[in-house]
Amino acid sequence: MTRVGSSRTKDLRGQKFGKLTVLEPAEARPNSTNARWLCQCECGSLCVKDSGKLKISPNISCGCYAREQGIRNLVQATRKHGLCGHPLHKAWTRMKSRCYCPSDHAHRFYIGRQVCAEWKDDFMAFFTWSMQHGWEHGFEIDRVENTGDYSPDNCQWLPKSEHHSKTATEQTGSKRPRPANTRVANRTVLQ
């Protein structure tokens, strides 16, 4: 049977901390005397926690609480602030402006291009798709087929420099073929 840290360690079996119920002692970390415990979370997952952590965190869980909280905060922030300051909100506004706003300096390159119905009136749909499809700070949205619209099946996020060299080629009308469209291939596999 696994030794419960030092002999002074209190037996926590059966006790409940936050969402966790302590099941049995777990092996201590190498070079540590902190007792650790195998716990079962209310969500059903098992996890191992230090005694110290169990006692000081009132909302302790396997990690599901933090995940839920993160989603809740995002939803709340969206309700409250509409995520207006988020870079993706700017990207969404700019995308629509390019397509539909004749006074936009880039509009001449986008005449006839559309933003799909899914994204056009629903920033959260665009936001969610972007988060799931490789958006990072400094990335720009790219239409894979330059003649296609802004839609999930024709868009990808590219690093700014890569995107600029691609659009420069497209806008000067150069027909230099791309050797193999590996990004599109990868994307298809991922879906």
Ligand SMILES: [Zn+2]
């Ligand atoms: Zn859990």
